[in-house]
Amino acid sequence: MSFLVKTTDCHHLSSTAMAMCSSFCPHLPNHFGGRPAYSFPTKPLSFSFKAFTSQASNASSKDELPTRVGFLGLGIMGSPMAQNLIKSGCDVTVWNRTKSKCDPLISLGAKYKPSPEEVAASCDVTFAMLADPESAVDVALGKHGAVNGMSSGKGYVDVSTVDGATSKLISGHIKSTGASFLEAPVSGSKKPAEDGQLIFLTAGDKSLYEIAAPLLDVMGKSRFYLGDVGNGAAMKLVVNMIMGSMMASFSEGLLLTEKIGLDPKVLVEVVSQGAISAPMYSVKGPSMIQSLYPTAFPLKHQQKDLRLALGLAESVSQSTPIAATANELYKVAKSHGLSDEDFSAVIEALKPKLQQ
C-alpha cells in the first residue's frame, strides 16, 4: 500500500517527514536540492519519484531517531550506498571482509570496526549488502556476526539479494535479541547506487521501515513496503528473473542481426525507440557489440538470482521455461570464467566458440 510523491513536490511532504529527514542526517536537505536545513524546495528540482507508504510521514519523533548507521559489505553496491549516507552527513561505521575497501570511506569520514558484531553494537541501524545467501548468513549469524551486537532498540536492514528462507532465518535470529529486522533488496545497479536512485523492496518490521525511511531516501528514489519478511526478497527475485531473461533474449537478437549481415548498432537504436525499449539495452548494447563487459552487475550474481527465482517458482509449481533456459546460458558463461564480468557477458555463451 503506497502512494507516489514527486520529489519536485517536496512541499507536499508533512513537516514532520521533512524535519525527520533533516534531523536524521544534518546535510540531508542537500539531497532534496541543496537547501538549508528545514527549508522546503519551492520549485521543481528533479523529475524522479519517491514512493512513500501512507504512514511513513507519521514516523517516530526526531528524538527517537537513530543517529549512528552501520554498513556491512562494501562491494560494487555497498560502497556507493555507504558513501551517499556519509555525504548526507550520517554518522557511518563500516566493515568489509576485505578491509582495504573500507579505506576510501574512512577517508570520507566513516568510522571503522573490525567485525560485524562491533558495528552492530555501536550503531542504531545497521545495513548489510552482501553477495549471496551464504555471505548474508555468515555476516549476520556467523562468528562475530552482527546478531551478537544487536539488542532491543536497534535495527538490522539487509539489502542483499537473497531468497525468502534466508531472509526469514536472519530475521528470526535478529529479532530474538529484541532488535527489529527489515529486508530491503534493491533494484538498480552501480550507477543508480552512485546517484542515490535505487528502488527498495522492503518487508518486515514496519516500525523499522519508518525509522529507516530517511536513510533509504538518501540511497534511493523509491521504496515499497510489501508486508511480511520474504515478500521483498520474492519481489526482487521476480524482477531479476525477468531481467536475466531479457538480457539473454537481447543477446540472441544482437548475434542474429550480425549473422544476417545487419548492423547490431542499428538494432540497439531501433529497440531504443520502440515499446521494448529498456535502459539496459541502450546502456549495455554498444559495449556488448564490442565484446566489452565492464562490470556493473556481476554475471555470477545474475545467475544466483535466476537460480533462486527458479527455486521460488518451483515452490509454487509455477512454470518458468524461459527463465530456466536463460539460467542455463548464465551457467555456461560462468563455466567459461565470466563470473566477474558484467551479466551482459552472457552473450558470450551464445557464440560458437563457447557453445558445447
Ligand SMILES: NC(=O)C1=CN([C@@H]2O[C@H](COP(=O)(O)OP(=O)(O)OC[C@H]3O[C@@H](n4cnc5c(N)ncnc54)[C@H](OP(=O)(O)O)[C@@H]3O)[C@@H](O)[C@H]2O)C=CC1
Ligand atoms: N551490482 C549490482 O548491479 C546489483 C547487485 N545487487 C545485489 O547486491 C548484492 C551485492 O552486490 P555487489 O555489490 O554487486 O556485489 P560484490 O560482489 O561487488 O560485493 C559483494 C560483497 O559481499 C562481500 N562478501 C562476499 N562473500 C562474503 C563472505 N563469505 N563473508 C563476508 N563478506 C562477503 C564482499 O566482500 P569482499 O569485498 O571481501 O569480497 C563484498 O563486500 C548481491 O546480493 C547482488 O545480487 C542488487 C542490485 C544491483
Ligand SMILES: O=CC(=O)O
Ligand atoms: O540486481 C541487479 C539490478 O540491476 O537491479
